[in-house]
């Protein structure tokens with residue numbers, strides 16, 4: 450039997466799609482082997498959101514060529530799509546864009562169905578594409594226009610995931626909050642959540658990244674539902690109105706602040722994480738300082754800091770980039786703020802009992818994540834399974850490793866179903 454190994458870069462959508470591609474590959478007669486083992490075909494599902502993501506893929510390809518000279522290499526996904534749209538070439542056996550990657554295994558995206566078998570929680574992609582065209586972003590050129598998975602199909606997939614034993618589902622999309630808009634319903638995500646809350650056996654639903662302009666009143670109303678994780682990832686990108694406008698983000702800091710305020714009013718200890726781009730062309734020291742102060746004031750739980758990356762096809766590509774040192778200095782400053790804010794947030798939960806989903810076990814050492822996105826480690830002699838929920842008291846913050854130590858309250862093991 451021919452062997453194939455997969456490697457995934459990038460977002461949750463890519464992770465979901467790799468799981469689907471594995472099913473198609475299996476149906477096409479391949480045996481799936483772990484990445485790093487000898488294989489006839491090595492399939493890379495790639496990302497092109499930054500030039501760094503592309504560089505990582507190129508490095509991996511070189512490593513594979515050295516280590517497995519007989520293996521065929523397929524580069525698929527957004528980087529492949531980007532290469533197909535430009536004159537740049539890589540010497541590879543297969544370069545498969547976001548449509549071709551499905552056809553390669555003789556199927557289509559719709560013909561596979563994910564089981565996310567090697568994870569504690571399942572990812573469910575409900576949407577693809579983006580119409581916003583932020584000036585720095587290559588995604589709309591690679592993923593196309595917004596399109597949503599039909600409501601019934603989402604429900605059917607969720608039902609199957611629950612039947613396969615998953616208790617937690619992460620809803621994801623290229624622009625998750627645009628779900629339903631192409632089907633003529635601006636509040637389809639709220640309706641979908643309401644339906645999913647009714648599903649027996651589904652304990653938690655997590656939203657992946659959601660754009661601030663897509664957070665409707667309907668969604669905010671649902672924020673305190675016990676089945677919805679108290680974690681919202683809302684990309685800010687800049688905390689300066691002038692830069693937001695230049696980025697074509699279609700909101701200002703006042704609007705963003707209102708969203709955060711409304712969510713906190715509903716769920717006081719909600720974890721709000723964000724993405725910020727530092728060093729957008731023309732970002733002055735003052736613009737950056739505004740971003741810094743705004744992020745501090747918002748009290749994000751964590752900031753994912755992205756140094757600006759010029760992407761072909763985008764309007765910002767034509768602008769003169771800032772010096773590398775300026776971008777690096779701003780990046781470091783914001784990362785330091787993120788670490789401080791994280792510590793401030795998690796410290797509030799020390800001595801509190803939180804429900805943790807078990808994700809990993811090494812002998813009697815467990816790792817898991819709380820509903821509000823705190824990574825917890827704890828020891829226990831109980832035999833806990835991946836995907837199980839347990840009550841843990843948080844004890845100590847380890848800010849070097851960015852995790853929290855906890856202890857299991859053995860008498861309070863929670864059987865959730």
Ligand code: SF4
Nearest residue numbers: 579581582583586588
């Ligand atoms: Fe890119 Fe903006 Fe669309 Fe997000 S909303 S995918 S940043 S264009």
